[in-house]
Amino acid sequence: MNERIPTEGPASAREARLRAQLLSGLAGRAADYEQFLREMSAHLRAFLRRRLARHPDDVEDLVQETLLALHNQRHTYDPAQPLTAWAQAIARYKLVDWLRRRGGRQDVALDLDDGYELLLAVDDEAAEARRDLGLLLARLPDGQRRPIQLTKLEGLSVSEASAAIGMSESAIKVAVHRGLKALARLIREEP
Amino acid sequence: MKTDELARLLARGPIAVPPGAVARRQALALGAGGLAAFGLMLGLLGVNPDLRAATGLAGFWTKVLFAAALCGAGTLAMARLARPGASLGGAPAGIALALVLMASLAAAQWLAAEPEARRALVFGSTWAACPWWIALLSAPLGTALTWAMRGLAPTRLRLAGTAVGFLAGATAALVYCLHCPEMAAPFVALWYVMGIALPTVVGTLLGPRLLRW
Known part of the structure; x- marks a missing residue:
């Protein structure tokens, strides 16, 4: 599965930078870790917004829930593993879980999940979270x-x-x- | 709370994580659950009184090696499934290889035996109890491993439940080797595998319910 992770272009440079920030954070350096979480939230927002086109008001809540999940589960990141694979699997899991809680999988473009694209798109326009x-x-x-x-x-x-x-x-x-x-x-x- | 504020909140305070957290948690659960299963075996069944003699037999070590190989592959599978986005690696192939080798050995023994001796190779004297005891011994292991998995991040819940149940069953089988008087490969290939299959099925059914986060 890992061969689908971009090895060149902007996504791979981001992968390398974010991975270094995360590892620095896991070693206890707050500034790098905060930068990691901020940049990641922009990628998560773009990723989730594409999939929740019919629920635009819920995107920011899910961005925050996923960010919290990345943090709470940070000990499961294996430095030998691509960061994109790890973070996107969590984002996708939280998306599916959110949909299940709402009682359905309809209205959502889950079929967009073929490749590792989390780091391809950025969305810096944070909406107001509802929760x-x-x-x-x-x-x-x-x-x-x-x-x-x-x-x-x-x-x-x-x-x-x-x-x-x-x-x-x-x-x-x-x-x-x-x-x-x-x-x-x-x-x-x-x- | 704005998302940037959340990022700042999460990044402050205690954030460091020592490397090897996943392995440590899994080892702790395997150790505690294994100890409890060992205690259950001692209390309810007792160690095979002929164990010393048994350790001189190839049949004993075949059995132990088989269970240990399944434990190893199960440990790897569980560790992989505890990490989002990780592939299963060689775990399924390892499990399949151990099963095929055991089944081949069982078939060879069965074919080589005199027809009137074959029944004993398959059923021994404890076949009716063996799978149930293995399943029972797997209960504390399954509980401990579920605790471990709940503190990690499985994203394929059903498969993660399968791995937890399988590893609990394989470790219980390894513990049961110390009690079990049977040495024939056909017995192990059939009843041990059935004993491991029981908790594997239970884990598969409970995974989606117990492992959500």
Whole structure:
């Protein structure tokens, strides 16, 4: 399957750059990782918008859900594997899952999924999301919400957050991870 | 929340992931589930009292090697299916090869045996219990491996369930080797494979329901 991944042209340069950013992020460098997520969201938007032509108002929600999925599942990326294959499989999975939750696969151009095209198109025009993830975050239990708030919204380091709320550093990391997984579940359980 | 804000939120705080996270999680589940299956085998069945003598027999090692090969291929299949966009690699070919070799050996033994000895080669004295015990021993393994898979990212849920059930069954068969008194290849080719097939079918049926994320 990998031979269908473009080996030259703009997509392959993007593949190399985004892959380097992701690997840097997995090693803990926030700036590269944020750049990865931002660029990826533009590719996801283009990818999903093409497939949800009849649901334009839902595209941004699904972009965000997929971005969260890329983050929560980032430990499953194998550096020996093309980034495009990994990210597109997640995007496609989240798209199909979203459709199933809405009770049908009609109206959607899933047949566009022959090749690895995720990185070919860019769409920077973020629409307003219909669902506010901030509100969903607020519904998490305190033990998860506080660590996320301190480290991810207020920008405290893990050790500062640990001192602030009296949890061990590893407990903070676990709580952040579980909290974001719980956030993904809350999204899926929404009506 | 805007998408750019989400990207910033996700990128801050603890983001580093140690390499090998997938393998570690799978090994942990396989170890814990395998230990539980071993405990079940000890408690309910006991180790084969003739095990020491059995380890001198080619039939014993054939059986162990067969189960171990299926475990290896199942581990690879599960690891691949836990990663979005990864191909299955050599796992299906490995499983098929082990099955074909075992079936060929079974056929050879059966053909070489005197007609009146053939029944014993196929049925031994424990055929009616063997698949069920393997299926029972696979239960804690299946539970642990499902936990592991739920923390990874399978995108082909039915196939991922198949791999989890198959690996649970193959590992349970390996544990069951320590109790099982049968040494004939036709017995193993039939009843062990049936014991592994049971959890494989259960995994295939439950995958789409249990492994969603």
